[in-house]
Amino acid sequence: MNYVVKFTLGLLVLGTLATPALAQKRAVADTGRTRGPYSVVLSVGGGLSYYSTHLGVPATLSNTQLSRFGVPLTVRALWVPDHRLRLGLESGWTTMYSYRGRVNNTEGRVYVSAIPTLAIFQMPLAWLSGNERSIARRLSVTGGTGVYIVHSRLDYESIVQTSTISLGWMAAASYTQPLGPRFRVSGELKWYDAVASQNAAFAAQLQLNYRLIRW
Incomplete structure (x- = not known):
């Protein structure tokens, strides 16, 4: 027993x-x-940028007209998995600055723009709140690093154009509002920094996000 x-x-x-x-x-x-589910989101946007670093205008230039403002354009492809860290690629175009003036009674103009090519990551701030449906889920931070193709154009008696490649980075914060099953609209504040060429700009953009595929 x-x-x-x-x-x-x-x-x-x-x-x-x-x-x-x-x-x-x-x-x-x-x-x-x-x-899952997993998805790929394509984003396009534009807005206004402000060149925020020192600008060396030649002292010999008279009647100077300077512009630090530009119209940045962004194209972004983002992989959105079932966890918070998202990865993607970003490119686009933005004006850095331009100025014009006269030297020896001849008018000249300088125009500088940049094309970023960046590997990026993005993370929503849902961890700030226990409720995944809260407003924190719509707030995101984005960062990236890569290269900038900095294009300069000098128009003085003849046109001289040069392009240089500069290492750089980008940081941004955004808020996304759903518009439907596939579409979202985002407001984003971002900082472009082409470190090697010492060009940097602050930008505010409105972006349209489209869910390209989902599985």
């Missing part, structure tokens, strides 16, 4: 120990079946 009791108690102990492990395996399996 004692052997029967001991055997029964042993089975109960083993069952008690095995149940959590089986439950965990079942949860992992269930998680594996419910991963």
Whole structure:
């Protein structure tokens, strides 16, 4: 009889120990079946930029007219997985600055623009709130690094154009508002910095986001 009791108690102990492990395996399996959805989001946008670093205008230039404002354009492809870290690529075009004036009674003009090509990451700030449907889910921070193609154009008696490649980075914060199943609109504040060429600009943009594919 004692052997029967001991055997029964042993089975109960083993069952008690095995149940959590089986439950965990079942949860992992269930998680594996419910991963996703994943999507690729294409974004295009434009806005206004302000050149925010020192601008060396030649002292010999008279009647100087200087502009630090530009119209930046952005194209972005973003992979959105089922966790918070998103990865993508960003490019576009932005004016850095321009100025014009006269030297020896001849008018000249300088125009500088940049094309960023950046690998980026983005993370929504939903971790600030326990509620995934809160406004924090619509706030995101974005960062990236890569190269800038800085294009300069000098128009003085003849036209001289040069292009240089500069390492740089970008940082941004955005708010996204849903418009429908596939469309979103975002307001984004961002900082462009072409470090090697010492060109930097602050930009405010409005972006239209379209969910290209989903699986």
